[in-house]
Amino acid sequence: MDTLGSIFGNGARAFIGLDTIIYALAAIGLNVQFGYAGLLNFGQAAFLAIGAYGVGISIAYLGLPLGIGVLVGIVGSAVLALLLGIPTLRLRADYLAIATIAAAEIVRLLARSGTFREYTGGSAGIGGFSQDFYALSPISEGTYGFGPWRYDERFTWIFLVGWTLVILSSVLVFLLMRSPWGRVLKGIREDEDAVRSLGKNVYAYKMQALVIGGVIGCLGGMVFALGRSSVQPDNYGTALTFFVYTVLLLGGAARVMGPVIGAAVFWLVLSVTDTALREAIDAGLPLGLSTSQVGQVRFILVGAALMALMVFRPQGIFGDKRELAINAR
Amino acid sequence: MPADFGKTGAAQPGAPGSTTTQRDAATVALRDVEHVPGTAKPDPILVADGVQRTFGGLKAVDVQHVEVQRGAITALIGPNGAGKTTLFNLLTGFDRPNTGEWHFNGRALAGVPAHKVARGGMVRTFQLTKALSRLTVIENMRLGATDQRGERLSQALFRPLWRSQESDITRRADELLARFKLDTKKDDFAGSLSGGQRKLLEMARALMSSPEMVMLDEPMAGVNPALTQSLLRHVKDLREQGMSVLFVEHDMDMVRDISDWVVVMAQGSVVAEGPPDAVMADPAVIDAYLGGHHDAPLSEAEEAERIAAAQAELDAEMAEREGRA
Numbered sequence: 308m309d310t311l312g313s314i315f316g317n318g319a320r321a322f323i324g325l326d327t328i329i330y331a332l333a334a335i336g337l338n339v340q341f342g343y344a345g346l347l348n349f350g351q352a353a354f355l356a357i358g359a360y361g362v363g364i365s366i367a368y369l370g371l372p373l374g375i376g377v378l379v380g381i382v383g384s385a386v387l388a389l390l391l392g393i394p395t396l397r398l399r400a401d402y403l404a405i406a407t408i409a410a411a412e413i414v415r416l417l418a419r420s421g422t423f424r425e426y427t428g429g430s431a432g433i434g435g436f437s438q439d440f441y442a443l444s445p446i447s448e449g450t451y452g453f454g455p456w457r458y459d460e461r462f463t464w465i466f467l468v469g470w471t472l473v474i475l476s477s478v479l480v481f482l483l484m485r486s487p488w489g490r491v492l493k494g495i496r497e498d499e500d501a502v503r504s505l506g507k508n509v510y511a512y513k514m515q516a517l518v519i520g521g522v523i524g525c526l527g528g529m530v531f532a533l534g535r536s537s538v539q540p541d542n543y544g545t546a547l548t549f550f551v552y553t554v555l556l557l558g559g560a561a562r563v564m565g566p567v568i569g570a571a572v573f574w575l576v577l578s579v580t581d582t583a584l585r586e587a588i589d590a591g592l593p594l595g596l597s598t599s600q601v602g603q604v605r606f607i608l609v610g611a612a613l614m615a616l617m618v619f620r621p622q623g624i625f626g627d628k629r630e631l632a633i634n635a636r
Numbered sequence: 637m638p639a640d641f642g643k644t645g646a647a648q649p650g651a652p653g654s655t656t657t658q659r660d661a662a663t664v665a666l667r668d669v670e671h672v673p674g675t676a677k678p679d680p681i682l683v684a685d686g687v688q689r690t691f692g693g694l695k696a697v698d699v700q701h702v703e704v705q706r707g708a709i710t711a712l713i714g715p716n717g718a719g720k721t722t723l724f725n726l727l728t729g730f731d732r733p734n735t736g737e738w739h740f741n742g743r744a745l746a747g748v749p750a751h752k753v754a755r756g757g758m759v760r761t762f763q764l765t766k767a768l769s770r771l772t773v774i775e776n777m778r779l780g781a782t783d784q785r786g787e788r789l790s791q792a793l794f795r796p797l798w799r800s801q802e803s804d805i806t807r808r809a810d811e812l813l814a815r816f817k818l819d820t821k822k823d824d825f826a827g828s829l830s831g832g833q834r835k836l837l838e839m840a841r842a843l844m845s846s847p848e849m850v851m852l853d854e855p856m857a858g859v860n861p862a863l864t865q866s867l868l869r870h871v872k873d874l875r876e877q878g879m880s881v882l883f884v885e886h887d888m889d890m891v892r893d894i895s896d897w898v899v900v901m902a903q904g905s906v907v908a909e910g911p912p913d914a915v916m917a918d919p920a921v922i923d924a925y926l927g928g929h930h931d932a933p934l935s936e937a938e939e940a941e942r943i944a945a946a947q948a949e950l951d952a953e954m955a956e957r958e959g960r961a
Binding site: 482483485488489490494497498500504506509515 | 728730749750751752754755759760761762766767768769770771775776778779780782784785786787788789792793795798802825828838841842844845
């Protein structure tokens with residue numbers, strides 16, 4: 308009973324936890340780019356990194372207030388989107404994929420390089436910049452929540468801010484995608500030459516989508532940084548980008564709620580497999596595993612679960628099966 | 637296709653009742669125009685000069701001068717690889733020529749990007765139909781309208797700013813869909829339509845922008861005969877509504893039926909122009925399709941001569957082999 312309790316409790320916390328918030332924001336941004344506009348951005352991790360480092364460097368090394376740090380992150384990610392988009396968005400779709408995956412690695416390697424250690428902290432990253440953020444909290448000391456969700460005042464604050472950002476971003480995406488602007492974006496995803504022949508400036512729309520998606524992604528990076536009170540360069544590797552794609556496809560691309568539910572389910576499954584495996588090892592079940600191997604094995608299980616999902620529900624949780632039946636192009 | 641030449645007794649689809657005011661006007665306007673490549677038209681909407689496009693060593697398009705009459709249906713024909721689609725791409729801004737300039741309604745269009753060409757009133761369709769599969773038919777149609785306030789990012793978020801325009805657009809889209817008999821498919825994904833219906837949708841969508849000139853790249857390719865009639869009628873309708881049409885087509889019956897003027901391209905350049913019947917009798921056109929040295933029947937003397945030559949060759953070979961053995 309206790310075993311089930313801890314599996315359920317950990318799962319419930321992971322379902323709406325900090326990681327879910329971060330991945331949801333990253334995937335909402337990617338949804339604008341990939342789900343709606345069909346842009347292959349394989350460097351979403353870089354946008355999160357810019358958000359995280361924007362806040363971290365501004366506060367920890369430049370002594371700027373939190374508000375300026377947030378602004379630096381947002382402007383920084385918009386600039387990154389422009390830098391990536393200007394040379395590649397006029398070309399075929401695959402060029403953006405190549406440029407973004409390379410740019411993301413460049414951002415991460417620059418951040419962890421010794422040359423800029425003074426500002427970025429090298430491979431150790433930056434810490435101790437979140438006091439300003441928690442000082443803003445109106446929540447007094449204590450424990451909040453119910454059932455499995457009992458948090459201290461610090462976590463409650465980042466939790467509320469994070470979910471507010473998720474909700475606001477989702478509302479923004481909903482409003483944009485029901486508008487004629489969103490219709491143009493979806494048209495570009497289907498066939499950009501057709502949209503061009505109807506008098507739309509395809510390049511400008513793709514650029515707008517890239518910037519909006521990048522900025523929403525950078526908010527995820529800020530939650531990451533402030534929630535953990537630290538920024539570490541290796542958290543922003545290509546694995547992050549691919550997990551964000553996983554989350555998006557899991558939830559259903561081009562659906563407003565897809566990324567949010569996708570992130571929640573992704574972390575629920577990770578947590579449940581993790582706790583279940585650990586409990587099984589503790590109980591002495593002959594799995595042939597040590598507790599240190601659980602971290603890897605759970606990803607194997609998640610991979611298998613995702614394959615099963617793609618076989619039995621290829622459109623994702625929220626996707627529309629009718630759309631899949633249509634072989635685009 | 638070549639078999640279509642000179643087939644005068646073929647069915648003339650839509651012939652009764654197809655004589656209309658606009659058709660007569662176009663016929664009258666083009667009556668005195670000379671039947672030579674690059675001839676001047678009384679009221680050209682599109683004028684191209686020295687348009688050249690090379691792919692490596694191959695001159696895909698090399699058009700000295702061509703004019704397209706306003707309010708008429710002009711067909712662009714020619715054998716495969718004549719450069720018709722490339723010329724289309726150049727004129728509509730989807731490809732850049734090496735040299736050349738062209739004017740649409742007096743406005744220079746060289747170097748103008750495709751979306752601005754479309755906004756300027758010259759809208760095209762594609763040889764391989766580009767229905768936006770995972771958008772519904774009505775959304776496809778709405779996308780065709782130009783100058784939408786809600787398409788600007790600054791106003792997209794606020795529905796009251798674009799709601800009234802959106803309902804105007806929807807009304808117009810509904811009318812067009814009814815005309816093209818697609819109104820029952822309104823809420824289906826465009827990807828679920830048949831090939832012919834997609835062609836109809838693409839044409840209807842192009843009309844949403846109220847263009848002055850419509851460029852149709854093989855509108856009838858892969859369409860079943862029943863739908864062909866309907867498409868033909870729609871193309872004629874465009875002329876009745878005062879639009880100019882330039883279209884690429886391979887089916888000669890169709891070209892003869894609906895076009896007021898025919899421009900023939902071969903190996904990148906314009907080789908003949910004229911009304912359909914005159915053009916199809918033009919030896920330059922027959923050469924373009926069949927090659928300049930197509931087989932003429934042999935006379936008896938020639939035949940005997942060739943047989944004798946072949947026989948002599950064989951004999952010589954036999955003798956050589958025997959000598960070797």
